[in-house]
Amino acid sequence: MSRLTKTRSQLRLAWASLMNAPGFVTAVVATLALTLATLFVVLSLVNSYFLKPLDVFDETRMVVVEQSLTYDDYDAVGFQSYQSIVHWLKNNQSFEQAFMMNAAENVFLYLDGQPKKNVLYVGGEYFELLHTPFLLGHGFKKGGTLEEADNSAVISEKFWKEHFNSDPDVIGKSLKTASEIEGDGHIITGVVAANFSPPYMIKAGSVDVWYPTSSDRRFFHNDDWQSPWTNTFRNLKLIAVLKPSVTNEQVKTDLKAQIDTIKSQWLNNGGITDVKPVVTPYREVELGNNDQLSLMMLAGAVGLLIIAVLNVSTLFFSRALAQHKTLALQAVLGAKRKTLFSSILLQSLILMSISVSIALFLSIWGIRLFKVLAEGRLPLVNSLAVDLNLVLIAVVMCIALAYIFSMITARLVNYKTLNNQMQNSGKGGVSQVSGRTVRILIGTQMFVAALLVSFSIMIVSKALDTINRPLGSDTQNLYFAQLFQTNNNATLAERYEQIKQYQKVLQNSEGIKDVAIGQSPVSARQNANTLTDVEGKSSIFFPSQWVGPDYFDLVGTKILAGRTFSEQAMRGETNELLVSISVAKWLLPDQEYTNVIGKSYKGLEDKMFEIVGITEDFNHPKYYDESFGRHMWWPAQPWSYMFVIETEQGVELTSKQVLSLLRKANSHLTLWQFRDLQQEYDDLLYMSHLTVALCSTLALFTLLLAAIGIFGVLSYNLGLRRYEFGIRMALGAKKIRLFKLMSKEAVIPVLIGFILAIATVLAGYFMLQEQLISWLIMDVRLQLIAWTITLIIAMFACFRPLLLLIKAKPMAALRND
Secondary structure, eight states, X not given: OOHHHHXXXXXXXXXXXXXXXXXXXXXXXXXXXXXXXXXXXHHHHHXXXXXXXXXXXXXXXXXXXXXXXXXXXXXXXXXXXHHHHHXXXXXXXXXXXXXXXXXXXXXXXXXXXXXXXXXXXXXXXXXXXXXXXXXXXXXXOTTOOTTSOOOEEEEEHHXXXXXXXXXXXXXXXXXXXXXXXXXXXXXXXXXXXXXXXXXXXXXXXXXXXXXXXXXOTTTSXXXXXXXXXXXXXXXXXXXXXXXXXXXXXXXXXXXXXXHHTTHHHHTTGGGOOEEEEXXXXXXXXXXXXXXXXXXXXXXXXXXXXXXXXXXXXXXXXXXXXXXXXXXXXXXXXXXXXXXXXXXXXXXXXXXXXHHXXXXXXXXXXXXXXXXXXXXXXXXXGGGOOOOHHHXXXXXXXXXXXXXXXXXXXXXXXXXXXXXXXXXXXXXXXXXXXXXXXHHHHHHHHHHHHHHHHHHHHHHHHHHHHHHHSOOSSOOTTEEEEEEEOTTOOOOHHHHXXXXXXXXXXXXXXXXXXXXXXXXXXXSSSOEEEOOXXXXXXXXXXXXXXXXXXXXXXXXXXXXXXXXXXXXXXXXXXSOEEEEEHHHHHHHSTTSOGGGGTTOEEEOGGGOEEEEEEEXXXXXOTTTHHHHTTOOEEEEOOTTSEXXXXXXXXXXXXXXXXXXXXXXTTOTTOEEEEEEEHHHHHHHHTHHHHHHHHHHHHHHXXXXXXXXXXXXXXXXXXXXXXXXXXXXXXXXXXXXXXXXXXXXXXXXXXXXXXXXXXXXXXXXXXXXXXXXXXXXXXXXXXXHHHHHHHHHHHHHHHHHHHHHHHHHSOHHHHHXXX
């Protein structure tokens, strides 16, 4: 018989054997397919973050250059000034290619609704180094100088479809923003394909229009404004390709020497004492700390896999018991030990192949769902796919699991007695799993399950802490609108009268309950400023916002001490400031916080501001771990017109309605921003709600698998020991005696595994608390609830098999099936 014919014959026998055990096959495939599908989705994320090369020019040589500004007693890292970035771009010995980029927002005129879109100012090298695919046209001229204004523009495919109706002749058409009333605006030269993912490090990769860096009038070609060294931007970055063999340390030395050549420009400028370059690999900046998140997810998925493998091992124990007669017959017919193992291995391989195939299919849909849930919230989401790396991992796991389960079955088969099976009624062909093995299986499952549940609950606790933390502001039925008028030459006092007029127009409109002047901090973006006391000591950066005197009453932010802004402050006649209680305590750590009222600090534009009030903290959901509720409130002097609008219950407001209402008072107004504050707040909490749902599901799935596993192990063990228990019951053993016996064999391993898990959780948490604080916290109440539920489920799984046996008559337990 040829090897091929023999293999085909063995496959047919293996398949026929499995078809005779549909319950076993269904249980194994369902358990492993669901668990492996979860693992494969997480592995696709890990693959993108750690293994899969980024689709860029050469990520091994690409770096992101930022700056660190040193003041007297602190460093401001990650906020860049134009002067340093431009100087490093023009003067360096380390870069082969480089470009700078910065984000902004623009209102586009002559488009329906005058939309405000995200724009990115970049150098021409951007499109080549980031392998940008174009649907139409091309990018900017590579190597263009910053001294020459370039009026080119590139738009995204989404922008093209939305505002140009997919016009194939869009190249050459003009785009005009609200800041470009004069001139021809920018000419569209290209349309970027939708499959391109802009750098996540800049506004989570949200870009609608690209402009050349030389068009950025915040620094270039603007005779009316010269950005100071202290005017810094988080999104301003320098992307560079290093020359071959140049190291990051050499780059830092080079750039530090270059910036020191213009030391006279920045030294003591706004309190700056030093400027240092921060050079980081491109991948590291692009991922942020999300690579740690992927590893945490991987740990959870691996924990699930361990529990699933232990569960399936129990099923294979039972399978070995059921197969012993078939194996005995094969042995009588002359089958050798190697042949019997091959038969077992083929069955395991068929099961694993089916399970892995279904898991790969499910993971494709799981990845699609993950993309929908995580788009714009995690980097490199678009690169997730079932690629060659993932398929190879799946194949390896298929073979490894098949071999593991075959070894488990083979170890239970007593090959020496198989030839005597037909003469001794089948006894002795399958070895009983030792009590020690049963205890190890139970304890291991309990340990892994309790560990996963505990860490899942800590992550849930962190998310719930964010969700339930008082915001310090109302959001229900509140909207924010900001408008401006180009070429407005009115004085600040005149503008204040104008904004009061516009406020009355809105207040008198149907469906609007109240209107306050100001800007809500309920936003994904955050402004931050420092204060300097009379002795010249600067503070850390405090989040800040511009509001009017009626803002606090409208949004429900309590003024704990002092007062709100005066009319004089709104007109720019006096400089006033309100701070939150946490800022007050930071400024005067050794005094009563109310003593800060009346004190003056240097703030915006180096002007002295008097603190006139203290508010409750504003706890931003996204930045709380950085700001801890600290917040400052500047008077919203009406250089633009900002309103927080409260509508009647059930009334929805749109940007077009606001613009239409106010243009009745001034037809030259342009809408800059419009936000539904409740929707904005919900978006800020989206990841927290998603985290609660996913981690709670993980915890429940973990408990379910662990309970099934413990139940299965004990059911199998009791099935083999039913003679023993039947005899004990027939001789009059009381139920309490049987429960004590079960406690020794099942409850003690469960408790040992549970205690070890808790000890590991507590030790790991307190040792790594600083590194983990951004992801999880220890909520004792929730942990106690979770641990109690875990123990109850484990105890149920321990005693349920014995209860089922006790319900049977003693003689039934002695019956030999």
